[in-house]
Amino acid sequence: MNPKISDFGMAKIFEGNQTEDRTRRVVGTYGYMSPEYAVFGNFSAKSDVFSFGVMLLEIVSGKKNNRFYQQNPPLTLIGYVWELWREDKALEIVDPSLKELYHPREALKCIQIGLLCVQEDATDRPSMLAVVLC
Structure with missing residues (x-):
């Protein structure tokens, strides 16, 4: 599994073998964009990790991030x-x-x-491989 930028608008400008880049024009859905992309236009596989984390928190909570x-x-x-x-x-x-319908330990893990x-700093975020192995 090779992570790719999941936002379809951004995927159009991403080359097949690229793992990171910078763009002048920010495209995507606010609330799911990583801070480094929204502010500086820098995107990478860690940008997708950020979006995944937002979605995971939304699923567990049943709430939207942008409220x-x-x-x-x-x-x-x-x-x-x-x-x-x-x-705590x-x-x-x-x-x-x-x-x-859920086990508290599993919910806390999610x-x-x-x-x-x-996490705000992309280098502090896990890789998707590490997330899957959790």
């Missing part, structure tokens, strides 16, 4: 989950519609992997 979940200070889903994780209350973010994937 504010706390008013003071306003936080996206990523910030809100991080605050809950730091306070991460299970509070699990979608209530799941009720008893939240932890999601948070690892959305």
Whole structure:
């Protein structure tokens, strides 16, 4: 499995054997873009890892990343989950519609992997291979 840029708009400008590059025009869906891409136009396989982490947190929580979940200070889903994780209350973010259908240890593992994937610095994010092996 060779990771590729998952955003179709960006995939058009990505060569078949490229692993990273820089673009002058940012394309994609805000909320799923990695910070280095949204700010500097730098993208790589680690940009996809960031997007995967956002999706994983959205799946576990049943919430969208681009909404504010706390008013003071306003936080996206990523910030809100991080605050809950730091306070040892991460299970509070699990979608209530799941009720008893999940094992808390598995939910915490998914939240932890999601948070690892959305780290601000791309070099701190795991590879997709490492994520799959978790």
